[in-house]
Amino acid sequence: MTLFSDLHVHEAILRAVQEMGFEEATPIQAEVIPKVKNGRDIIGQAQTGTGKTAAFGIPLIEQMSQDEKYPQGLVLAPTRELAIQVAEELNRLGRFIGVQALAVYGGQEMTRQMKALKRRPQIIVATPGRLMDHMRRRTIRPQYMKIVVLDEADEMLSMGFVEDIETILAEVPEERQTLLFSATIPKRLQSVVHQFMKNPEKVQIKSKGLTVANIDQRYIEVPEKQKFDTLCHLLDITPPELAIVFGRTKRRVDELSEALTQRGYLAEGIHGDLRQAQRDKVLRKFKSNTIDILVATDVAARGLDVSGVTHVYNFDLPQDSESYVHRIGRTGRAGKEGVAYSFVTPKEMSHLRFIEETTKKKLTRNDIPTSQEAMQGRYQQAVDQLIKTAEKGNLKDLEQIAKTLLESYDPVTLVSASLKVTTKEPEQVKVTLTEEASLRPKKSRRKQERRGRSSQHRFTTESRVRGKRKKK
Structure with a gap:
């Protein structure tokens, strides 16, 4: 020491x-x-x-x-x-x-x-x-x-x-x-x-492994069209304190953040096309817990240092192993535990195996969560909220109304009704996400790594500026 x-x-x-x-x-x-x-x-x-x-x-x-x-x-x-x-x-x-x-x-x-x-x-x-x-x-x-x-x-x-x-x-x-x-x-x-x-x-400095030991790494094999519902179900079953959802492109980030907001979640997106003032505003909201879900591209999230991130969701699987490590490293900090989910389409399974091989970490497979499980999660949130409110007290103004209700209804019925009212029912809005290209196995893994890294960064403002200078 x-x-x-x-x-x-x-x-x-x-x-x-x-x-x-x-x-x-x-x-x-x-x-x-x-x-x-x-x-x-x-x-x-x-x-x-x-x-x-x-x-x-x-x-x-x-x-x-x-x-x-x-x-x-x-x-x-x-x-x-x-x-x-x-x-x-x-x-x-x-x-x-x-x-x-x-x-x-x-x-x-x-x-x-x-x-x-x-x-x-x-x-x-x-x-x-x-x-x-x-x-x-x-x-x-x-x-x-x-x-x-x-x-x-x-x-x-x-x-x-x-x-x-x-x-x-x-x-x-x-x-x-x-x-x-x-x-x-x-x-x-x-x-x-x-x-x-x-x-x-x-x-x-030799790390004990490419990934942090106190991050619970999981994956769900899911068709592209079911990804969004899968994400929403996970958010309902185990609500994160703070979460980062990673999308592969800026368009994906915009669509995801808008779709989550329409479903009633407190989410905003961040990527390279936002003006700096907008980016700073979103990050301030995230750090102050005004929003609890940040949707981001790899480049926008690099260097992001926010304590208390409990969950990371790879909505789109990253194109190289180092990006995977950087992404999940946003959680599980300062000795705290974190959870990282990766959504993998059937065509991407070989790429997931490659990430497991290079990070020397086998991810735990989870089944696609069901609507019933998500509903139970929302009920549990309602129960927690009800208990928390009861423990706080300051309910005297409502006691007489409660006594009047008890004269007409039994307590079980009233509590059940209260939970139903409290339960956050997500709006069933129609969500259309642009389908991202799946990661198919390449002949050369080294080429795959290089291609992945360059594609993730080529959209940054400064890269575009530099590209124009080179053409001149």
């Missing part, structure tokens, strides 16, 4: 860490922090949820000077959600030492970001496309950067940002310190390492 106090962390940062409720460093933090403090370039290979942001964030903040006119630290992230999340954590870590981080990403007004840059943040957390926009405008000057962090580098590679990264690193001073964090190190990423890093030291 390594305590943060054992790592000679700056006193002001240590205070922030302790107020965040942490004393013991994770394995990657215990290994990376001393090496970065000694000036080494680092390649950190670890899965999501290992604490890598604090691993690079603490020594990064320690190197920042408040007297410099320009930002001295740069963190590159693949998505706006991750950029925002990283900046928020860096600001929490640096609040007592006076170091500030600014998230810079596409989808937000450029003038707003330029105004924020005038407040002279020490660290920029950026998506590659938007950073290059600022570099062209000379509103961010990379030649003053002392330390650069590439976070989730394999994701940036799969999203087509590798040339942007090379352009950015070529503008940063050669004497900089470079830190790279990635779940995998593919060959194309190795070329970036050889070209832009100086004798990097590799820190590899």
Whole structure:
């Protein structure tokens, strides 16, 4: 066990860490922090949820000077959600030492970001496309950067940002310190390492498994046309406190969130086509439990850090194993248990076996839930609500009415009627979902993985912008 106090962390940062409720460093933090403090370039290979942001964030903040006119630290992230999340954590870590981080990403007004840059943040957390926009405008000057962090580098590679990264690193001073964090190190990423890093030291944290042990992973083999009713039945049988439903495309997310709302569930969708203000509004509702079901694409949910997610539903099976791991990793956090359901069409069963093989985890098969089971679930919700209301008390205003009713009806009949009134009967609206293409077995599994990852990310705003630049 390594305590943060054992790592000679700056006193002001240590205070922030302790107020965040942490004393013991994770394995990657215990290994990376001393090496970065000694000036080494680092390649950190670890899965999501290992604490890598604090691993690079603490020594990064320690190197920042408040007297410099320009930002001295740069963190590159693949998505706006991750950029925002990283900046928020860096600001929490640096609040007592006076170091500030600014998230810079596409989808937000450029003038707003330029105004924020005038407040002279020490660290920029950026998506590659938007950073290059600022570099062209000379509103961010990379030649003053002392330390650069590439976070989730394999994701940036799969999203087509590798040339942007090379352009950015070529503008940063050669004497900089470079830190790279990635779940995998593919060959194309190795070329970036050889070209832009100086004798990097590799820190590899071996996870006990690709998936989290305290997630109950299940699958239901279900025809495409029965998926929506299956989802609704599951939501009724075991109502989640907070749930994320994953759809493969933005159109699917829109249709699903609208259909769930029509059925009476508190649900909203999030994907790359929403304006940033809309995305932020939906996430605030989800974090505050105003809605309890978030429907999302993989890209929109990447970097999403919401505690208390009890259920994940893969409405559409993800196209690669790593995306599956990222999806179900939204639940079962902080030692709590979570449940992940995957809906698998008959044609996709071979793909499910491939995911089981690569994650080394066999999923539990569940039968398609019935309408009767769903109805019993709604009755149970009504019973729980009735008991909760009775235990709260404050019913004196209704006591006389209750006594009058008891003169005409027996208690069993009255309670039964009360449960029927309380039971949430879903509106039987007609729901039409665009049928998604099933995942058929491919000749080459490696090609399948590559094709899956590229298709999941090709719709992001920044990828489209980058694609237009390449055509020019």
